[in-house]
Amino acid sequence: MIRLADVHLDAVRAHGEADYPYECCGLLIGGFGVESTKTVLETVPISNAREESEKRNRFLITPEELLKGEKVAREKKMDILGFYHSHPDHPADPSQFDLDHAWPMYSYIIVSVNQGRSGDLRSWELREDRSSFDPEPILEGD
Numbered sequence: 001m002i003r004l005a006d007v008h009l010d011a012v013r014a015h016g017e018a019d020y021p022y023e024c025c026g027l028l029i030g031g032f033g034v035e036s037t038k039t040v041l042e043t044v045p046i047s048n049a050r051e052e053s054e055k056r057n058r059f060l061i062t063p064e065e066l067l068k069g070e071k072v073a074r075e076k077k078m079d080i081l082g083f084y085h086s087h088p089d090h091p092a093d094p095s096q097f098d099l100d101h102a103w104p105m106y107s108y109i110i111v112s113v114n115q116g117r118s119g120d121l122r123s124w125e126l127r128e129d130r131s132s133f134d135p136e137p138i139l140e141g142d
C-alpha cells in the first residue's frame, strides 16, 4: 500500500499535464511504515532522458538521475519508494517496456493523460518473479 497526500497526487498530475504529449517521470520519496506501507513525503520531478523520437510511449530514469535522487532522499533522511510517470493518451497500465525496466519493491505510479488532461492514476508493484505487475492500493490523505 502507498499513501500520498493530495498535494503529491496533484504534483504528479500537474507534471503529466505539463509534459504532455510526452511522458513525464519522477521519484517518490518518503518512508516505510508498519507492514511496509509506503508514505510519500515528496515527489521529485526528473528530466526525461529519452531521445526526442522515443518520447511518446516509454520512460526511463538514467542511473545518474537515480543516483541524484538517492542523494536527495538521503539528505532528507528518506528512502526512494518508487517512481511515477505518465502515459499520454494511453491507460494507466504498465507497458511491456515498463515491465522490462522495473525493479521489485518499488512502487510505479502511472497517470493517464488524455488530450492534455490527467485521468486515471494507479500504482503498481512488480511481482517477485518479475512476470507482471500487481495493482497496489493507494491511500489518499493529507
Ligand SMILES: [Zn+2]
Residues within 6 Å of the ligand: 057, 058, 059, 085, 086, 087, 094, 095, 098, 110
Ligand atoms: Zn509506462
